[in-house]
Amino acid sequence: MPEDYYRTLGVPKNAEGSEIKAAYRKLAMKFHPDRNSGNKDAEQKFKEINEAYEVLSDGKKRGLYDQYGHAGVQGGASGGAPNFDFGDAFGDIFENFFGGSGARGGRGRRRRGVDLKYDLEVSLEDAYSGTSVPIPYQRMEQCAACSGTGAKPGSKLKTCPTCRGSGQVQLSQGFFSLAQTCSHCGGEGHIIEAPCQDCRGGGRVRGKAKVTVRIPPGVQEGTTLRVPGAGESAGRGSPNGDLYVQIHMKHHPRFTRSEDDLVFVRTINFPEAALGCALQVAALDKETVSIKIPSGVQHGAVFRLRGKGMPRLNLRGHGDLLVKIQIEVPQALTPRQKELLEELAKSMEANAEKDPGFFKKLFGE
Structure with missing residues (x-):
């Protein structure tokens, strides 16, 4: 006499359908023959839980079983497929056994070549205007002698x-x-009975490749560009992987970058800061821009030139050019210069008493 179906699945007689399904999935994973190769006891247990689930997952059969026991379902639990959703009940089982592919596999699931990564240094000027760069690299390519089959030319598979x-x-x-x-x-x-001599049956050989990569305006540090099909071959006519080009920005002597904005540090002397001045700044678009610096400008002041920064990647418009003022304090003065500044200091005595730090720094006193 078969064991009680509820006991087989380890659920109470008033168990909901979801409880029965969960118990079955857990036991099916545990006793599946693929996980218990050669274990006859596990194989028998697997059959028993299948039989129990076939009955208890069907409302009509379960009612007959509850009323009449095994006699009520004789012939009804014969190993045929019960009426339930295989994808729902066995989804995680398929993933564990077949890598998430369910029952699809073999020749229906073509292998794909390995993706490759290439690090590319780009100048700020090229990142501003965009460019095209030829990239030479090595990769595993499909064997030309056997067209990737791995078999000796002229031989049959x-x-x-x-x-x-x-x-x-x-x-x-x-x-x-x-x-x-x-x-x-x-x-x-x-x-393959007669392997190809060039690739030794693998369908692939190492070779040199070159692709031209378009660098769009606005790329920045860490931007990754994908070149489809430029990765390694998997052989046997399968599609290549992709090539991923990661951008690294070269150091620029004049500009630093803050996302889409450019920062330019301009040094002026004390008279220019005190009296005001006009500055000429050459932007990356090769246009010279004039900036009016007001009198009394402070060290670290920032002036924004809108639209003179980097292009926004895949978007319209540009960032801004930020001109940061740095006031230069002379380290050495001629006697005449010192005399003039001392006169200035006396004329500004009231302000100097409130904040003497500038003149102490200027004269080193």
Whole structure:
């Protein structure tokens, strides 16, 4: 006499359908033959939980079982597929056994080549205007001698005797069947009897490649550009991976960058700061811009030139050019210069008493 179905799944007789399904999924994972190869007890247990779930997951069969026991469902739990959603009940089982591919695999799931990364240094001028850069690199490429098949030119591929060319084998357990990639041919569906001498049967050889990458205006440190199909080959006619080009910005002698803004530090002397002046700044677009510095400007003051910064990547418009003022204090003075500044200090005595720090710094006293 078979064991009580509720006891088999470890659930109470008043269990909800969701509880029954959860218990079944847990036990199916534990006792699946793929996880217990050669274990007859586990195989038997797996059949028992399939039989129990077939009955208890069906409302009509469960009612008959609750009323009449095993006699009420004789012939009803014969291993046929119960009426439930396989994708829902076995989703995580498929993912664990087949890498998230469900029952699809073998020749239906083509391998893809490995992605590659390339680090590229770009000048600020090129990042501003955009450019195209040829990139030479090495990668695994499809073997030209065998066209990626891995077989010696002129030889034939032998149909895999295990999967008969399908690339898959069927595993039948209880009331359901799963398709698994054939381990004999690796899902290819054929066997190489005479390997290609150039690639030794792998379908790939190391070679040199060159691609021209378009650098769009506005790229910055860390920007990554994708070149589809420029990665490594997987051989056997499978698609190549991609090439990812990561941008690194070269140091610039005049400008520093803050996202889409450019920062330019301009040094002026004390008279220019006190009296005001006009500055000429050459922007990255090669246009010379005039800035009026007001009298009394303070050290560290910033003047914003709108739209004179970097282009916004994949957007309209530009950032701003920020001109930061740095006031230079002379380290050495001629006697005449010192005399004139001392006269200035006396005329500004009231202000100097309030804030003498500037003149102490200026004269070193």
